[in-house]
Amino acid sequence: MKKILKKYQAFLLVSLTIIAYSFFNRELGEKVFDTTLFQLKEMLLVIPPIFILLGLLDVWVPKETMVKYMGEKSGVKGILLALFIGSAAAGPLYGAFPVAAVFMKKGVKFSNILIFLGAWSTTKIPMFLFEAASLGTRFAVTRLLIDIPGIILIAYVLNALIPKQEVQKIYEKTE
Known part of the structure; x- marks a missing residue:
């Protein structure tokens, strides 16, 4: 468990900071959350085709x-x-x-x-x-x-x- 926490400590620190800041500025917190979701969706649409093409490049x-x-x-x-x-x-x-x-x-x-x-x-x-x-x-x-x-x-x-x-x-x- 400690190994996982250490590996993701930067992510957890940033996440906790944003959550804490959201209590003071809810609008900004929602905007950060929406932006994060948008970026995550975009990555999920881009990364799989790239890896498929890479697999084909690697094999062909x-x-x-x-x-x-x-x-x-x-x-x-x-x-x-x-x-x-x-x-x-x-x-x-x-x-x-x-x-x-x-x-x-x-x-x-x-x-x-x-x-x-x-x-x-x-x-x-x-x-x-x-x-x-x-x-x-x-x-x-x-x-x-x-x-x-x-x-x-x-x-x-x-x-x-x-x-x-x-x-x-x-x-x-x-x-």
């Missing part, structure tokens, strides 16, 4: 194929594929991390995983189309042309700064 795509196209010796091809997959993805950013874990399991190069995560969070195609319609094509294209080299640069800088032993530990956790 051989490790050798992933290493060939996105592994250590993939070069520009791996970068472009990571950018495309990240940009074409749908769903919130928390959906990208299970995909990244499967990529690690399949032998994808660490910098390509970082590029994929950066693309998922920054260069999504629906976001580009929304920006083009709302803020103008010039703005959307300019932002994209700045973001893509920025994502690649950040990925390679992080790859150089993180010790190889740390990267290896991350990969081992996905096994």
Whole structure:
């Protein structure tokens, strides 16, 4: 029991704080509760399809194929594929991390995983189309042309700064 309480102590502390605060400001407490339920429902709608697709990726795509196209010796091809997959993805950013874990399991190069995560969070195609319609094509294209080299640069800088032993530990956790 103590182990469970320790594991969930942050969650319990926040929950108790919100409940206590709700006694002083009922309207805010209800709003927090409604927002929490909304987010939970949204996660339950997004996560299962992602895990189904991940299961299919894990079974259908051989490790050798992933290493060939996105592994250590993939070069520009791996970068472009990571950018495309990240940009074409749908769903919130928390959906990208299970995909990244499967990529690690399949032998994808660490910098390509970082590029994929950066693309998922920054260069999504629906976001580009929304920006083009709302803020103008010039703005959307300019932002994209700045973001893509920025994502690649950040990925390679992080790859150089993180010790190889740390990267290896991350990969081992996905096994």
